[in-house]
Amino acid sequence: MHNFEEKVIGIPRAMSFYSNYPFYFGFFNSLGIKIVLSDVTTKQTMSEGAALVVTETCLPIKVYVGHILNLLQKGIKNIFVPSLQSIDNKIYNCSKIRGLPDLIRNVIKEPFNMIEATLDKSEKNQGLYEFLAECVKPFGITDKALIKNASKAGWRCYNNFHIMSKSGMPYSKALSYALQGKVVISDSSKEYPISVALVGHGYNIYDERVCMKIIDKLEKMDVKVCTSLQLSSEQLDEGILALGHEKYWANEDEMTGTAGHYLKDSKIDGVITITAFGCGPDSLMIERITRKAKQYNKPLLNLTIDEQTGEAGFVTRIEAFVDMLFRKKRAVILNKLNISDREEEFSPNTDIIETRA
Ligand code: SF4
Numbered sequence: 001m002h003n004f005e006e007k008v009i010g011i012p013r014a015m016s017f018y019s020n021y022p023f024y025f026g027f028f029n030s031l032g033i034k035i036v037l038s039d040v041t042t043k044q045t046m047s048e049g050a051a052l053v054v055t056e057t058c059l060p061i062k063v064y065v066g067h068i069l070n071l072l073q074k075g076i077k078n079i080f081v082p083s084l085q086s087i088d089n090k091i092y093n094c095s096k097i098r099g100l101p102d103l104i105r106n107v108i109k110e111p112f113n114m115i116e117a118t119l120d121k122s123e124k125n126q127g128l129y130e131f132l133a134e135c136v137k138p139f140g141i142t143d144k145a146l147i148k149n150a151s152k153a154g155w156r157c158y159n160n161f162h163i164m165s166k167s168g169m170p171y172s173k174a175l176s177y178a179l180q181g182k183v184v185i186s187d188s189s190k191e192y193p194i195s196v197a198l199v200g201h202g203y204n205i206y207d208e209r210v211c212m213k214i215i216d217k218l219e220k221m222d223v224k225v226c227t228s229l230q231l232s233s234e235q236l237d238e239g240i241l242a243l244g245h246e247k248y249w250a251n252e253d254e255m256t257g258t259a260g261h262y263l264k265d266s267k268i269d270g271v272i273t274i275t276a277f278g279c280g281p282d283s284l285m286i287e288r289i290t291r292k293a294k295q296y297n298k299p300l301l302n303l304t305i306d307e308q309t310g311e312a313g314f315v316t317r318i319e320a321f322v323d324m325l326f327r328k329k330r331a332v333i334l335n336k337l338n339i340s341d342r343e344e345e346f347s348p349n350t351d352i353i354e355t356r357a
Pocket of ligand 1 (some may be wrong): 094276279
């Protein structure tokens with residue numbers, strides 16, 4: 001099946017979409033390739049994807065399969081399914097991400113053109129330019145200078161997105177401005193009494209259906225949410241080292257790098273991790289994060305998600321954690337002020353006390 005005359009590429013709104021889409025957008029658009037995205041994740045996306053893979057498969061892969069089905073339902077026949085093997089020498093992705101094209105080929109029986117470029121800097125010494133050349137070869141684009149120029153457009157969009165994210169702008173807003181070619185610096189001066197680091201892969205924390213809008217929920221509870229997107233690559237590298245080891249997994253920045261940085265940050269009151277049930281790399285990383293959180297005496301909440309996770313239980317755990325953080329902070333402040341916490345003797349306006357902290 002070849003229909004590359006029409007320069008259209010379908011991109012699943014899942015997995016690497018959450019870290020790389022600004023780049024993909026700038027790159028493909030600059031070469032005149034129209035992008036069609038799958039729709040946002042719904043319950044149906046999850047259940048249709050889950051129905052095609054074995055139960056033990058992690059949720060993000062089930063979601064990914066659901067997004068491929070959604071693109072096929074839209075009539076898209078050229079679908080981008082990259083194999084991101086390793087992003088640097090001896091820094092690997094998990095086997096499911098590495099083998100994504102094979103996995104999709106085995107579970108989706110409907111015919112389509114899979115654009116399965118490989119990024120493998122460890123074994124094949126196949127870096128970004130080889131990867132990008134593979135992405136557009138099916139469309140008949142082979143001019144190296146053209147591809148290099150398109151990659152510059154990709155980086156521009158990607159960097160704009162990161163500049164805005166670092167300024168504290170929410171993920172979806174920063175993405176929207178970056179895709180419009182704008183850079184808008186967030187001037188949010190709202191003060192929050194409590195700050196929490198949210199640690200998880202982009203596909204777990206920015207897919208609003210998968211994480212049940214955890215960021216919105218925390219902000220409504222008056223909690224400031226800090227993620228990997230506010231950190232520089234140097235801070236993330238230091239974070240990984242702070243947990244006592246060297247980078248091995250490609251998406252470690254989002255987990256150990258972020259946790260290692262925020263665990264040391266006295267302005268962060270607690271850490272919440274989100275991991276998918278059955279994720280091998282995350283279970284190793286969470287172990288290290290948990291040990292270090294004890295050393296730093298930093299409250300930690302580990303949340304594991306799968307397609308069965310119910311919103312009510314999820315919210316209850318977050319509320320209980322946030323409530324504990326508020327109480328802890330209040331106790332610390334009262335202690336500093338040498339004020340007894342017995343309510344019958346002194347009933348403070350907690351809002352004011354916590355804001356001053
Ligand atoms: S890193 Fe974990 S959650 Fe992500 S694809 Fe691999 S197993 Fe699944």
